């Protein structure tokens with residue numbers, strides 16, 4: 373499998389260990405860094421992996437930061453990336469079976485190494501249960517392509533604000 377990985381300064385040690393294990397296991401790895409504890413911004417690393425997966429350059433992605441949360445938020449900004457922050461096996465399994473997660477986000481500060489190894493294994497070997505989940509997953513991508521129109525429409529009809537017309541939204 374072609375796997376893209378990245379981490380910020382709070383996640384690079386786990387990332388480096390995962391890179392080694394996956395390389396030894398015969399996977400093709402793209403490692404976007406970081407490689408040391410010099411502070412960096414997790415969005416840059418989440419975007420890199422999200423883009424690699426969404427563009428088809430990688431089959432799966434794995435990202436690591438202190439909590440798993442920020443880097444997952446970043447990866448999920450990329451249309452086509454479906455990143456699941458996961459800290460226990462059941463969610464890892466469901467992220468694949470129901471959500472077709474293509475990026476796994478891990479926490480170096482909150483999750484022990486043995487659990488991380490299990491989560492990576494589950495993430496890589498568990499299939500997507502197509503069927504009823506396909507349409508729902510497709511909707512996630514569809515939204516990224518249409519959200520501007522949808523949001524404007526909602527504002528126009530006042531659904532969000534309770535305003536009667538767009539004019540009511542303007543400051544007086």
Ligand code: RB5
Nearest residue numbers: 382437438439441442443
């Ligand atoms: C870095 O200190 C930390 O904020 C980052 O790794 C991550 O946990 C953000 O969500």
